[in-house]
Amino acid sequence: MWIISFALRRPISIIAAVISIVCVAFLAVGSMKRDIFPDLKIPAIYVIQGYGGMSPEQMEGYITSTYELYFLYVPGIEHIESRTIQNVSVIKVFFQPDTDMASAMATIVAMANRATSLMPHGTYNPFVLRFDAGSLPVGQLVLSSDTKTVKDLEDLAYTRIRPLLATVPGAEAPPPFGGNIRSIVLSVDADKLKQYNISGAEIIEALASGNKVLPAGNVRTGDYLRIAPVNSDLPDIHQLDYLPIRTGHGPQIFVKDIGKVEDSSDILAGYALFQGRRTVYIPAVKRGDASTVSVVDALTSALPRMQAVLPDDVKISYEFDQSKYVREAITDVFHEGVLGTILPGLMILLFLRDLRSTAIVVTTIPLSLMSSIVGLWLCGQTINIQTLSGLALSIGILVDEATVCIENMHSHLANGVEKTRAVYEACVETMVPRLLAMLSVVAVFIPSFFMVGITRELFIPLSLAVGFAMIASTTLASTLVPIMAIWLLKDEHSGVPDGEGDEAAEAHATAIGRGPKKEHKPDFIDKMKEGLAGLLHLLMPMRFVVIGAYLTVSISLVLLLYNNIGKELFPDSGSSQFRMRISAPTGMRVEALEQRVLKTLDIIKAEAGEANVEKSLGYAGQQPPMFPISSAFLWTSGPHQAVIDVQLKEDAHINMSQFKDNMRKRLAKAIPDTKYSFEPGDIVSQIMNLGSPTPICVQISGHNLVTNKIFAAKVLKEMAKITALRDLQWGQALDYPSCEIDIDRELAGQLGLTPEEVGMSLQPAFFSSRFVNLSLWRDPVSGFSYQVQVQVPQDQIRSKDDIASFPAMKSTRKEQMAPHGIMEDPEIAKLYPGSQTRRPQHPLIGDVATVEYGVTNGEFDRYNMMRMVSLTANYSGGDLGRVGEEVKAAIKRAGVPPHGVFADVTGQVPLLKDTFAHLLGGLVLAVCVIALMLLGYFQAARIVLVVMSTTPAILLGVLTILTLTGTTLNIQSFMGAIMATGVGIANAILLVVFAEKTREEGKTASESAIHAAQMRMRPILMTSIAMVAGMVPMALSNGQSSSLGRAVIGGLCMSTTSVLTLLPLVFSIIQTGARTGTHSLHPEDHGH
Template sequence: MRLVLAALTRPLAVIVALIAITAGFVLSLGQMRTDIFPEVGNPVIYVAQPYGGMTPAQMEGFLTYYYEYHFLYITGIQSVDSKSIQGAALMKLTFREGTNMQQAMGETVGYVNRARAFMPPGTVPPFITRFDPGSVAVGLLLFTSSTHSQGELQNIALNQVRPLFATLPGVSAPPPFGGNQRTIVVSLDPDKLKQYHISPEQAISAVSSGTVVAPSGNLYDGSLNRIVRTNATLGPELNDLMNTPVHPGSGTSVYLRDIGAVENGTDIVTAYAHVDGRRTVYIPVTKRSDASTLAVISAVKAAIPVFKKVIPGDVDVQLAFDQSGYVSHAINGLVREALLGAFLTGLVVLLFLRDWRGALIVVANIPFALAAAVLLLWATGQTINIMTLGGLALAVGVLVDEATVEIENIHTQLLPGVSHAKAVLEACKRTVIARLLSMLCVLAVFVPSFFMKGVGRQLFVPLSLAVGFAMIASYLLSSTLVPVFGTWMMKESHRREELEGAFGRLRLRYEKFLEAVLKRRWPVILTYFGVSVIVLLVVTPRLGTEIFPDANGPVLRMRLKAPIGTRIEETEPMVLHALDLIRKTIGKENVEVTSDYVGVQPSSYPVNLIHLFTSGPEEALVQVQLRSGHPDDERLREDLRAAFQKELPALKLSFEAGDIVSQVMSFGSPTPVQIDVQGVNLDQNYAYLAKIEAELRKLSFLRDVSVVQPQKYPTVEVNIDRQYAGQFGLTMADVTNSMIAATGSSRFTSPNYWRDPQTGNAFQIQVQLPPSRAQGLPALSSLPLMRDGLSQPQLDQVASLQYGIMPEMIERLSGQRVVSLTANLHGVTLGEAQKKIQAALRNVAAPPKGSTVTVRGQVPAMEETISGLRVGLLLAIATIFLLLMANFQSLRLPLAILSMVPGVLCGVVLMLLITRTTLNIQSFMGAIMAVGISVANSILLVTFAEQARQTEGAETAAHTGAVGRLRAILMTATAMICGMIPMAIGFGEGGAQSAPLGRAVIGGLLFSTFATLAVLPAIYGLLQRRASVTSNSLNPQDPASRYYVQP
């Protein structure tokens, strides 16, 4: 009451406070980051290790193993997941929530350096970067030209644009995709090698000795200190290198120019990128997890004119696959829903009070409370996202509760002959405790969110803070703004008109209904609880469960796989054919733009594996930006699957998360379902996975079932006979070094460099046989080998060559090998699928000793989230019970108030069933919020009934309290329901994510309002019929205490 008295005493101070809130809101809003989600997922560090040419088994044994061994020493490590493919290994280090990531990064770097001491010569330092689940691509920076080659575009993007791009705030700037690193390539002619009896190893040695990077020092010449320069390092004339003799010394020499040629080209091509079917180069616009999507995209758009100034005029750079539009539409949609909800809320208040002044005061309370909440969210480091905005939109309906109760009581007190100020003060006295308790109960339902773990906590806490701050601000405003403006603006009550009008007739009918209920309280109470239990038991199992509502976004993303081992030159036309088929199936008019990446990342850019992982040349990732009005849906996916099966049966198709919402909420998993078989014996794992696959293919709702790590990648097995090789004077090193140029390049084994005098940039020099000349087993078999010029055997003279197979990728989790099966879902929710998959797994024989089976994908995150929310709901109810018991000093009254919870939950599950909505984070939040609001309404009724019970019996008091609070309860519940209708409908992009929250609140309030008005009086009358009217106070100075001693 002191706050109310202070506001009435110093009304201008209230005006100053409102001005301060408005100013703070404007300033804080300009500084808050805007994104689709708050930061979610556990912190992650990636380590990307290249070693060109090494097989997956070599990468696993000689590099990955030593990293994994040392990473287990890092503080806070939760898991180490590694993928080893040819030429690269990618390790994902996941840390526990709350880990000091600066310390973790420092330890990671230290243990990387230690692990490298055990690795083969030529191992370069890996890329180490922080890349959390929120770090997703929000656009593509495209480079196109009709005159420049892919290699030239790659060089322009890498060395001219990327240095500027990387300095933009919030941007993670990987190397470009689609081209390859500029390289000085010495191409050897295999026929000339045979003619001159020279092995590739000798040519590599000649190149290494023909251009040397070495310091040359200074020469003191008189008074000058001259820098000495030599041409030992290759200069601008590349052909100078070709004058290097292969056999230095006297006599006839063979020069490099006799056995090959040099060109300013690129490393061996391993991938192509396309946009709308044309080859291109692009840099993904990847935001850091702590950056704003809208800010990043705005910065990139503003920088594009700067980029164009530093590149040739015939090269165009543009932004495509811009995800900021989806984010802004989702944010704007929530803002519109909140504004429309506020309007509907004000309209309801006006209809109930029939007083535009009172309605105006109630509605004015909303923007100031929301502004104060935004200010407090900024002060606590929160961002503007769909969770905080959802909380504010959810709070709109709740905010009117405080002001509406106050205004309704002022109306009751504004009788003829009573001064405005006295009526306002008396109304505040009668409601201040009930309003405070109602606010605390609503806040109490959100307290458990701070004790949750994982995704539930990361998403629920921002929403809880938004609602909590808005509620606290609303309570303070209802105790300051409402009394002041109520005194200034409101007129005498139209009490008689209300009694004679529609509401008067409604109240009379309610009084008769309530009398009948109180006479038959036992049947009413038993029916209420019986129906509640039956509905919850029958309906709840029929509701599907998932982590987050389906985004149904505008981006379609799919992974295509040609037959394993298919060359990139063969995969590319198949993917281009697939793009034509996609446009034909979807309709060209519905496709905005397409992009794809065919092949595997070059060994020079292992960090790109973090952004886009492919395991071999037969693999491609395709993205399709759909035009507005044609979102990705299940029917579209089924049409594409059928089209591929008919026209491109050789291509395996699998859909993945495409839009930003789906990517973030998938937590790095490509598909909803992933089943791992983990164990040391890889063959045993594959055999058991095949049994699981056979069982899962019987489930009709699974789609795109595929093995992540194919086992039968084609190989050539070169078995060197050490004895024969020794007879030719060859060692194993001589043979393998000669093979390097034929099967790869000298890039990693004999690194050498050339400096471009025009730009000052350095590029590698590598020796190789042209891929076009080194095709087929006969070409490799006839590869010449030489040792000190004494002999020239061919490879097939010292080794046997035959075809074989091996795993294309070796994945390890916590040090053990893993083989995985992934699948998408059709027509079922994740929760339903999980139950049926577990049943199918039980039909498979027990795994062999040493192997374990784990269901991964999105299932563990869903189970953790739903379990946390269930516990949170129970904790919320327990918290409210304790709070009510402390306030009322009674066990019976909290039980009476909480008896409305079953009605709330019944309304929630029935509404979700009717609207075909799943149980997910949003609907659980709505259910918890509905519990808080229902309790708040029940407190109003019970508080007034308790006041009446001081002079009346329990049943009469229940009747008096219910009738007296009828208008307030109906008005607040109707205002809340109307305020939630726009959110529940889910207009526009992003509306589907917040719709379950609104639907749950509406369903819970519809049923709980009826139960509060119809059942709660009966329960109250039953529980309180023999309760004492004296207080439980032990204070002898308290007049309400039975121990009161009169002074």
């Protein structure tokens, strides 16, 4: 009680402390990061490797598996996942929750560098980065121009915009999407190669020796030290035209004789489309621990500078701003909190009918919230939907502390006690019940600190917000409230109805032995008390039957409703933005895929209405091999796959679920050979999906890929019977078209060729020399360097015959230098006098190899080094929990997996199971913590049972209102259930403390219970109705926290009813015949 005395003796110190809290709170709000969710701290590292042209089998065997073997040396690994397609391998290394990620990153980098020493020549060091669910694009920087080509836009984005983006605080700067990196291309004519009998390998070797970067060095001449550059690297790309391919005897052959040099770009990999037109864009990616709002604000501030470095005919715009969803979520919770403050104030005014008392109570709400913000800031937390939900959740309960004090002050004042004395005694008398109530609410959140993984990161911010607010409220009720009461309340009884004041005074007078006050005219509250007493007198004789029926019915209904209610991780975000993944027939060229994407966009406009489609942005094809890191931000499995983001107008009010079902029907009819899958499009849904493209995924893993496929096909057949599943399809391209070149090594050896020479000859025809020979050119204007590569135009290699007729070797003999067709070309024949009578043999690819079309795997996925295939799906018309169980049942119907084959449900389903297991365990642990706390205070297990008897009613109220409103049980509603449990137990404590005190004064347990119910009815109703009023705006909103508010309302309504009607009966049953003496073992307490 010292804190109350200290506050009353040093009121100015308390006021100064309050002012300090307010000032620090404003500073904290300005400096705290704002985001939709807290940092989820997913312990994962991505290793991304590119190698242009390398097939999926090669990437898996020579790249992916080598990395995985070396990563096993890294301590703390939980599991390793990998996805491998042509040109790219993405390896995800997940760690145990307690792993030091800085040390893990260093070890991963060291192991990756060591692994590359065992990889094929030309393997670059990989990209290694921390990446989690929060590392997502917060918008797209789109470059558009009516005059520039995509190649020009790509170079501008890469060399001018990207450096500026990298300097934005909290942002990452991935490579541009939509173009290919600028390159100097030696485009060789396949017919000229055959004519001159030149292989691709000769040109590559000529480029390597004729354009070589060598250090300049210095020459000392007199007093000067001159820089002495040698033009071994050609300063002008057109000088490459005169680069000799053949030297020595006979006529020289130059690059210009067999092709041309172009300032072009690398081989086409994909197109970006903005509003249906080709473009280039850079995803503005935020770090996982950065604030979405802060990054976007800094980015928009940097836009004028970015525009200034671009030519006048190029415009840059910021599209698909994801911060608006974050701002809306934060704003919604803030507005709900403000309304939640006003409505409880009105409820208190209705009960107390005293503006001054109401002002005192309401004042403590923002001060408690500000104190909580200061505490969150000191703990390094951010302003996000979880911390704001915690603050909004605590508003209703914050009024309890001050309300109990004020109500008791009025009781003392009505009894004629001097104001200062009345304030002090009222605060002292309520100190212990208030402290117990606060501890009960705080205790329900203690288990969150023992959770692990995502659940822990989501719950701790909310728990801290509620805990700090409750502690601040209790402190203010014992410090600021008595000071304000002495300054503001009147000495005489004022503002409280006579009936209520006299009744309150009578209660206090009876408690202190002064006898009842004068008779008064009963009012509405008195009539309610009389009715409650009559009801309890009626039920008391049959209390055993009533309580037995209550426990049986409530527990049975809780179990029934819990097993049948829909379960989700998070409620639907209600976003008007969506993402669609388009999968054309496997291996389709990106040019053909682009036409299907444009047709899909037309169908979207037709379904939604063209005026309702605000914008669209898509990428068709796979990421360029020079930019494999782009696959971490947008994964496509080949040139046949595209991803489009579509933003519908907010005022269109389109039912997204119905819209998607209609789109599936129209697309299946219009483009039947193309598969579609809807994915979360806005940042809120993407983070809530924790990186999973679809909520349902079944992984079939084992060391034998063929066996995996066979069993997966059986599972697919059974899953197709689940009516709620949508977009069910294979997760990998298992039938990728191929062109197999089978070298006859014996025949090649007879002709003096090795498999390496044959393969190197084909490099310019199939891909380019980029990865097998590093040749650079420096742009003297910009100062940037670009690669020089040899390649055959893609439109010249279109059939097996084109491949078979491609030169297979470089010639070393003079007669082999004579080109084909010498007898037909007299002018060239003059260069080879005496050779017209002989026709040397010049091996082609068809002479040493067979060329056949085939089918291969387009993607290899692995889990802990076991190959796997996956089945992905969305769902509609059901909930995640129920659909997940149906998927598990489908796997069982498929039969027992073959030996060494494992079938696992992944995506959101296991996360839902783990999260709910932690939440249920946390709820049980919270009840145990409260029970132990009460046991320590009351020194009697019986009273603990009385207080905890309201728990079934609270849970029943939560599940009932969720069922009636069609709300799923999710993380948000579970938070509401936990909060309702704490508040309901706190109300039970208020009644039980009063009842036990009355029983110890000599009354029977039944009389004490009824009397306590009457005397505590007003404060319990007042605080409960105030909290329900505070939750109404949240419950009626369409935001993420609506389910939280509904759960609190349902739990509070049922708990209030049970506390006032059933708890007295339980008290009477358990406490009848209970001892009233002390439980102390100390001899002085027994009179010895």
